[in-house]
């Protein structure tokens with residue numbers, strides 16, 4: 106147990122992490138405040154997803170600590186973290202493609218205290234389209250519907266912290282807007298959200314705080330306005346420069 | 356007509372048992388991505404345990420429940436915890452060898468605990484009670500089997516559909532990492548999958564045991580019928596698998612009843628092979644895998660110069676050893692070097708081509724018989740290579756469209772059928788005394804022959820290394836890397852793979868012929884399938900990607916009987932312990948002993964490791980293969 110001087114729902118303290126010998130995160134310090142949306146922005150390959158992997162227990166940091174609600178949870182398995190209240194929606198379509206919509210919802214009940222009925226009621230109330238397609242395999246849904254299904258986990262889990270990785274990727278603007286308004290709604294109901302996005306504009310609009318990351322380091326943290334004014338130019342600049350010398354892996 | 360009906364019904368009952376065991380196999384395979392070759396051996400242990408309980412006076416029902424619902428799942432859990440869990444993203448040869456090692460270990464345990472020379476019988480359930488249904492006599496036992504085959508798959512189906520754990524089992528197959536993020540524990544779920552699979556194996560074993568003789572090897576290998584049925588269900592479809600089991604049972608029963616082919620000793624053991632091959636032929640092709648990066652430790656390939664130098668040094672030492680070796684040891688060392696040639700045949704196949712044959716000794720036997728029939732001339736040696744190569748080609752051909760595991764299954768079924776129908780055939784082995792095998796090229800005297808065999812090994816080893824450096828070798832490695840990538844650049848995948856498989860079979864044939872020449876006479880027990888499995892295990896444990904690895908494996912293998920002799924009755928258990936440790940150790944150290952040593956002296960090339968969610972089992976070979984970095988030596 107860490108001393109109760111906590112300020113954040115989730116904290117990363119001097120975290121270093123990588124894959125094998127490739128170091129990706131360098132001394133990352135990040136505090137997800139106990140409420141509101143923290144948007145984490147950065148160019149492709151900056152290490153945003155890696156940071157979320159560390160926070161959710163899928164990748165173990167080589168050094169540093171992860172603190173969830175004042176408790177040191179470094180080294181905890183992702184399933185234990187998930188059950189304690191950390192909900193993480195990974196990059197891509199975070200659904201089980203060969204399971205039906207109902208079976209996917211069934212999996213959401215691994216979060217303690219949720220019954221099958223609770224999950225279905227809440228998910229279908231927010232996304233009636235899922236109800237019509239509940240017998241379909243998730244892999245056969247449209248991209249937007251799949252992301253709704255994925256977000257229904259965040260919606261029903263009532264987590265301590267919610268981690269979202271590029272949920273708008275590849276979606277039509279209308280669908281993306283709908284998802285972002287849901288994120289705002291979840292945050293307003295009291296759940297702290299860490300929202301990772303590559304494209305800044307929409308994220309800046311709904312975020313309460315913004316952190317910018319590049320090359321495995323947190324570069325700037327501040328309010329959306331500060332970040333917009335001071336950093337966006339340089340960051341976009343860094344983006345292209347970075348892309349030129351270090352092409353993103355495919 | 357009534358014979359037909361009776362045979363069909365009897366076949367259906369046996370088919371029910373195949374269906375049960377095959378469902379267990381499919382369940383573990385789809386949930387863990389690991390094909391459990393020891394599935395039958397788990398059933399075998401359950402059957403022996405059941406017999407033991409009955410022997411101790413435990414009533415039938417508790418004995419049945421203890422064997423099927425306690426011991427079997429426990430075995431599944433232990434195996435998953437100790438061996439399977441750490442396999443992560445291991446290559447095909449490692450995952451395969453680990454469960455093959457488990458199979459050998461369980462047989463060794465059974466033979467240690469229950470003396471194989473004692474005859475044991477188990478009464479069917481309800482003794483000899485029977486009913487007549489529509490003119491067909493059915494024993495109560497058969498009714499129990501049918502009931503089990505109806506109830507268990509339905510229960511399994513309901514569990515997978517309705518229970519949350521059942522849903523999680525399917526979810527973990529789909530996306531392991533996401534399953535963890537929802538809060539389901541993939542490792543617990545994997546354990547449940549193995550426990551259930553093992554329980555099904557145990558159920559089949561206990562149901563079968565009163566119908567066949569209680570023999571460790573027979574019971575273990577009966578599972579090949581289960582594999583055949585599972586292949587019919589493409590290793591993933593439960594209803595098709597069950598249908599396959601039933602069909603196989605009926606076909607086998609009808610074949611036993613109606614087919615009399617004088618030169619086939621055991622029709623029933625050839626049926627699963629024929630069935631498997633038909634199933635392979637009609638299976639839809641597997642999609643090609645796109646290249647993946649995985650933790651890699653690939654042995655560096657020595658340059659032509661280095662290899663030649665090492666070869667000369669090796670030959671010089673061998674000549675010295677030959678000269679000073681005590682007369683009593685020459686035969687056994689020669690045998691060991693011949694075995695080394697057989698193991699060498701695994702290097703291009705497994706090490707470069709990512710294919711695994713489970714019947715390399717069968718190919719050796721074919722080579723040996725071929726040479727014995729044509730005489731020990733140069734022609735004889737050529738035939739000893741060409742005959743198994745041709746057979747290998749035929750076996751590999753139908754599996755080329757499919758993922759690597761299917762080739763291994765086909766070789767296992769082939770070896771099994773050959774054991775019972777070819778090597779034990781009087782027209783092959785000529786007499787009960789065995790088949791006389793000449794020494795090739797008329798080389799006489801034990802020491803010159805040892806030198807000759809050693810020289811043959813050296814030449815073959817140089818050839819294998821040269822192959823690796825050639826364009827063909829680079830093709831092979833590229834293939835292991837990314838079949839899809841190769842296809843897009845227009846490389847003939849099938850012909851490359853077939854070529855390498857045939858070559859390996861031919862090399863094994865040469866080793867077999869030279870081994871036969873050493874023995875002078877070979878009998879039908881000289882090329883048993885189980886020994887192929889032991890040899891594979893040895894090779895992979897010592898390092899199947901390097902020449903030194905297989906050489907050490909062969910010498911170690913040759914030491915075993917001596918160890919056994921020295922240790923007396925304890926020998927067997929010590930040995931099985933070694934086998935087990937080898938298999939467990941593999942999970943941890945997948946490059947074998949030589950690989951580990953090389954790694955310490957940095958003779959390996961390493962790439963960064965990437966996390967890989969184990970994906971749906973039907974996406975390619977074992978989902979991951981190593982990225983072999985040939986760049987290191989060019």
Ligand SMILES: Nc1ncnc2c1ncn2[C@@H]1O[C@H](COP(=O)(O)OP(=O)(O)O)[C@@H](O)[C@H]1O
Pocket residue numbers: 124127129147148149150151152153154155156354963964965966
């Ligand atoms: N599985 C992996 N193995 C090795 N390197 C990886 C892996 N995933 C990501 N990387 C590397 O880590 C860096 C950060 O990637 P990532 O965290 O996915 O960035 P982002 O999400 O910000 O685009 C990149 O350079 C990428 O190449």
Ligand SMILES: [Mg+2]
Pocket residue numbers: 153154155196271
């Ligand atoms: Mg990312």
